[in-house]
Amino acid sequence: MIDKTVLKRLTEIVGKENVFDQKSDRITHSYDATGRSYLPDVVVYAGSAAEVSEVMKVANRYLIPVLPRGAGSGFTGGTLPVQGGIVLVLTRMDRILAIDTENLVAVVEPGVVTAELQRQVEKQGLFYPPDPASKEFCTMGGNVAECAGGPRCVKYGVTKDYIMGLEVVTPTGEIIRTGGKTLKNVVGYDLTKLFVGSEGTLGIVTRIVVKLLPKPEAKKTMLVQFSTIDGAARGVSEIIRAKIIPTTLEFLDASTIDCIRDISPVPLPEECRAILLIEVDGDREIIEKQAVRIMEVLQPLSVLDTRIAENAEESEEIWQVRRSVSSSMRKINPDKFNEDIVVPRSRVPDMIRALENLSREYGVPIVNFGHAGDGNIHVNVMVDLREEGMEEKVHNVMEDIFRTAVELEGSISGEHGIGISKMDYMGMEVSEITMRYMEKIKESFDPNNILNPGKIFQKPIAAEGAL
Amino acid sequence: MIDKTVLKRLTEIVGKENVFDQKSDRITHSYDATGRSYLPDVVVYAGSAAEVSEVMKVANRYLIPVLPRGAGSGFTGGTLPVQGGIVLVLTRMDRILAIDTENLVAVVEPGVVTAELQRQVEKQGLFYPPDPASKEFCTMGGNVAECAGGPRCVKYGVTKDYIMGLEVVTPTGEIIRTGGKTLKNVVGYDLTKLFVGSEGTLGIVTRIVVKLLPKPEAKKTMLVQFSTIDGAARGVSEIIRAKIIPTTLEFLDASTIDCIRDISPVPLPEECRAILLIEVDGDREIIEKQAVRIMEVLQPLSVLDTRIAENAEESEEIWQVRRSVSSSMRKINPDKFNEDIVVPRSRVPDMIRALENLSREYGVPIVNFGHAGDGNIHVNVMVDLREEGMEEKVHNVMEDIFRTAVELEGSISGEHGIGISKMDYMGMEVSEITMRYMEKIKESFDPNNILNPGKIFQKPIAAEGAL
Numbered sequence: 019m020i021d022k023t024v025l026k027r028l029t030e031i032v033g034k035e036n037v038f039d040q041k042s043d044r045i046t047h048s049y050d051a052t053g054r055s056y057l058p059d060v061v062v063y064a065g066s067a068a069e070v071s072e073v074m075k076v077a078n079r080y081l082i083p084v085l086p087r088g089a090g091s092g093f094t095g096g097t098l099p100v101q102g103g104i105v106l107v108l109t110r111m112d113r114i115l116a117i118d119t120e121n122l123v124a125v126v127e128p129g130v131v132t133a134e135l136q137r138q139v140e141k142q143g144l145f146y147p148p149d150p151a152s153k154e155f156c157t158m159g160g161n162v163a164e165c166a167g168g169p170r171c172v173k174y175g176v177t178k179d180y181i182m183g184l185e186v187v188t189p190t191g192e193i194i195r196t197g198g199k200t201l202k203n204v205v206g207y208d209l210t211k212l213f214v215g216s217e218g219t220l221g222i223v224t225r226i227v228v229k230l231l232p233k234p235e236a237k238k239t240m241l242v243q244f245s246t247i248d249g250a251a252r253g254v255s256e257i258i259r260a261k262i263i264p265t266t267l268e269f270l271d272a273s274t275i276d277c278i279r280d281i282s283p284v285p286l287p288e289e290c291r292a293i294l295l296i297e298v299d300g301d302r303e304i305i306e307k308q309a310v311r312i313m314e315v316l317q318p319l320s321v322l323d324t325r326i327a328e329n330a331e332e333s334e335e336i337w338q339v340r341r342s343v344s345s346s347m348r349k350i351n352p353d354k355f356n357e358d359i360v361v362p363r364s365r366v367p368d369m370i371r372a373l374e375n376l377s378r379e380y381g382v383p384i385v386n387f388g389h390a391g392d393g394n395i396h397v398n399v400m401v402d403l404r405e406e407g408m409e410e411k412v413h414n415v416m417e418d419i420f421r422t423a424v425e426l427e428g429s430i431s432g433e434h435g436i437g438i439s440k441m442d443y444m445g446m447e448v449s450e451i452t453m454r455y456m457e458k459i460k461e462s463f464d465p466n467n468i469l470n471p472g473k474i475f476q477k478p479i480a481a482e483g484a485l
Numbered sequence: 486m487i488d489k490t491v492l493k494r495l496t497e498i499v500g501k502e503n504v505f506d507q508k509s510d511r512i513t514h515s516y517d518a519t520g521r522s523y524l525p526d527v528v529v530y531a532g533s534a535a536e537v538s539e540v541m542k543v544a545n546r547y548l549i550p551v552l553p554r555g556a557g558s559g560f561t562g563g564t565l566p567v568q569g570g571i572v573l574v575l576t577r578m579d580r581i582l583a584i585d586t587e588n589l590v591a592v593v594e595p596g597v598v599t600a601e602l603q604r605q606v607e608k609q610g611l612f613y614p615p616d617p618a619s620k621e622f623c624t625m626g627g628n629v630a631e632c633a634g635g636p637r638c639v640k641y642g643v644t645k646d647y648i649m650g651l652e653v654v655t656p657t658g659e660i661i662r663t664g665g666k667t668l669k670n671v672v673g674y675d676l677t678k679l680f681v682g683s684e685g686t687l688g689i690v691t692r693i694v695v696k697l698l699p700k701p702e703a704k705k706t707m708l709v710q711f712s713t714i715d716g717a718a719r720g721v722s723e724i725i726r727a728k729i730i731p732t733t734l735e736f737l738d739a740s741t742i743d744c745i746r747d748i749s750p751v752p753l754p755e756e757c758r759a760i761l762l763i764e765v766d767g768d769r770e771i772i773e774k775q776a777v778r779i780m781e782v783l784q785p786l787s788v789l790d791t792r793i794a795e796n797a798e799e800s801e802e803i804w805q806v807r808r809s810v811s812s813s814m815r816k817i818n819p820d821k822f823n824e825d826i827v828v829p830r831s832r833v834p835d836m837i838r839a840l841e842n843l844s845r846e847y848g849v850p851i852v853n854f855g856h857a858g859d860g861n862i863h864v865n866v867m868v869d870l871r872e873e874g875m876e877e878k879v880h881n882v883m884e885d886i887f888r889t890a891v892e893l894e895g896s897i898s899g900e901h902g903i904g905i906s907k908m909d910y911m912g913m914e915v916s917e918i919t920m921r922y923m924e925k926i927k928e929s930f931d932p933n934n935i936l937n938p939g940k941i942f943q944k945p946i947a948a949e950g951a952l
Contacts, residue, residue: 176668192918198894200895204682205914207682208682232729362667440672455929
């Protein structure tokens with residue numbers, strides 16, 4: 019329970035209408051996309067950097083954890099109040115403050131929904147590339163906190179590559195600005211990039227300057243079916259070797275295809291054991307040439323069928339195949355453990371083979387799809403946790419998956435972050451010494467460890483508020 | 486003077502042949518491209534991360550400053566031993582360890598010369614874009630330390646955008662690895678990007694993983710002469726508005742043109758008051774179309790003459806115009822103060838006007854050229870320091886230049902960093918609170934403040950070793 023004095027102070031800062039301490043409100047802000055749930059003590063909707071700053075000062079005075087939160091769509095528990103405290107929601111700060119067509123930058127508040135920013139800049143002929151799957155509801159603040167990725171990153175890079183400057187409220191309540199509106203800036207340490215991907219543990223972003231690009235003239239979508247996973251995997255390498263970097267280079271493995279066969283708008287025969295979904299964008303003539311070249315290099319590689327979208331409708335149909343994946347997987351088993359390992363592109367075939375072996379060895383279905391172009395594989399271990407000993411089995415298979423990814427010179431997370439879900443595995447990739455430097459940085463910004471505590475580094479402390 | 490025990494220990498670490506404590510050796514390692522000079526106590530050439538680590542341990546034990554150094558071509562004193570100590574040269578570590586054509590990455594040691602890396606990857610059809618003017622002699626370690634830029638950054642971004650992973654020896658002598666070979670990685674804080682641009686104050690880079698791109702098929706170089714600076718400045722905006730982002734968009738102002746008129750391979754009449762040097766690269770057909778479109782949008786803007794290179798030789802001739810700038814400026818006055826402010830692209834005309842006013846007001850020639858495409862202007866205040874009161878005048882004009890850049894939402898340094906040259910002005914751009922966070926980060930990594938002390942933050946302490 020939150021102290022009455024604190025509650026009064028919070029009410030003074032953001033107004034009565036933006037403070038919620040009823041059980042029902044606390045429950046609706048207790049979970050995220052992980053499905054795990056921890057009850058906060060109070061929920062506060064802040065309307066400005068000044069309000070966020072005041073909330074942080076109160077929190078420091080009374081040593082109350084603060085959990086910044088956008089849409090709560092994160093996959094690793096980044097917004098979960100594992101130690102109770104104040105869930106600080108930033109969705110009221112949802113203005114696009116500027117779209118500067120001369121300097122190709124936009125300035126936004128953290129509560130702006132990613133797809134909404136994309137639509138607004140596209141109206142001006144501009145382009146904000148990062149496109150996490152949750153783009154229709156996730157917020158830019160969350161994208162910055164997690165360094166969101168998406169299918170287009172193979173060509174365009176991740177969120178970090180588009181963040182030029184920030185206004186940040188530090189854990190102790192100071193308002194600072196980093197970076198700015200220029201592409202070049204080497205004045206002191208790059209705090210901007212340090213905040214991006216810090217999972218809301220170093221500061222609360224209250225304003226974001228993003229880089230924009232001219233909108234590509236056109237795009238072309240292709241779906242290629244293979245009779246072997248090796249064919250698809252080699253296809254990825256061959257496209258890059260042909261000096262083409264597609265916008266999107268997604269793959270679906272055989273188990274994924276089995277899940278979607280019944281609902282796919284494109285017929286997927288039994289012999290189809292892998293799919294590449296390829297999109298190129300840019301000048302109209304160039305992408306036509308690229309599409310032809312891509313088909314040429316793929317043809318020798320166990321291709322069963324190819325489909326090139328001739329218009330927006332056909333492109334949408336192809337994308338529908340990819341989009342049907344997530345919802346269809348639950349039919350295998352009720353509980354999904356969704357990880358986002360990444361390996362160097364050339365190691366994708368090794369990783370897929372290892373995943374197939376682990377699936378056999380542990381006797382659990384593993385469904386794989388994702389961003390083959392940048393080696394980022396979404397690995398879905400599908401189980402029924404009601405089965406005896408399944409929890410432990412999942413832990414072991416995860417550990418093996420992560421170990422394999424690191425052995426293949428990859429990483430345990432390409433897009434989702436560490437949060438609470440991957441804390442136990444972080445040591446596989448990051449040495450103890452390196453971790454200590456990260457902890458020191460955390461301490462430099464947050465001496466009382468009140469901003470999003472229990473994430474990345476520390477073991478989650480079972481809080482009173484845990485449901 | 487360095488203690489005999491320390492000297493002995495250093496000799497044990499790197500071998501007798503790599504330790505230099507003769508006055509002549511110390512003098513040759515006492516200066517950089519700023520022309521300022523501070524005598525080190527000893528010069529050590531390290532051959533491996535392990536050796537660097539051991540040197541740092543000795544330095545910590547005896548509290549001796551260590552100054553990492555590549556080619557010493559920096560413009561802000563980043564390698565100067567302002568407090569004496571050990572100049573630690575990394576040029577022996579000059580191997581290109583891997584060029585991975587499948588994953589489009591290279592792995593290099595810090596002593597690799599930037600242009601050499603570029604040549605080697607280009608042989609494989611690949612491309613490393615950052616191209617600082619000093620690329621023929623500067624080293625990759627220095628590029629990482631300073632986050633080097635160059636003309637191509639308007640399209641391709643700066644060094645930071647190409648550094649995927651690092652091996653770093655921390656100030657206390659620990660060897661850590663950050664990032665890796667994957668484009669996506671969100672495991673903990675992004676130490677990689679924190680080290681890039683930290684001016685050798687947080688760690689010594691001993692291995693670098695860089696991102697490569699496919700080499701563009703072709704390029705096209707154009708030189709456009711304008712009768713007014715406004716025409717050229719508006720031209721920059723118009724090109725971007727036409728949704729073309731050139732590889733290079735360099736400009737030369739009237740004072741620059743006056744300097745090079747006699748030696749330029751391209752005739753430059755008196756009426757020519759500004760030049761844009763434009764290069765586009767990519768698919769052959771596209772760049773032809775882009776060149777035509779660029780000429781169309783520029784034509785109404787006081788264009789005197791245009792020249793489009795039809796072959797490599799003509800392109801080289803155009804670049805010769807740009808390259809002749811630096812060497813020709815000294816004919817105005819013997820002492821050059823070369824700064825690299827940056828403003829949002831649309832503010833370049835305002836900045837140029839302000840510089841012209843300052844030149845008149847102070848009665849000192851200011852020669853401006855640089856990377857108009859990203860707003861990065863190289864401002865050269867040309868004076869004769871033998872004149873009475875000139876030193877103070879230069880300080881004042883610099884202060885006004887930096888203030889104007891910051892007022893125009895720009896930055897006091899786009900490429901060169903702070904070092905010792907811009908420490909006095911850093912407060913104009915970075916708030917005291919933000920500076921304190923940077924200092925805390927520095928303390929976290931370097932508790933004894935022995936790695937490159939007296940740079941970025943602190944006032945340089947007049948050391949015994951100062952010449």
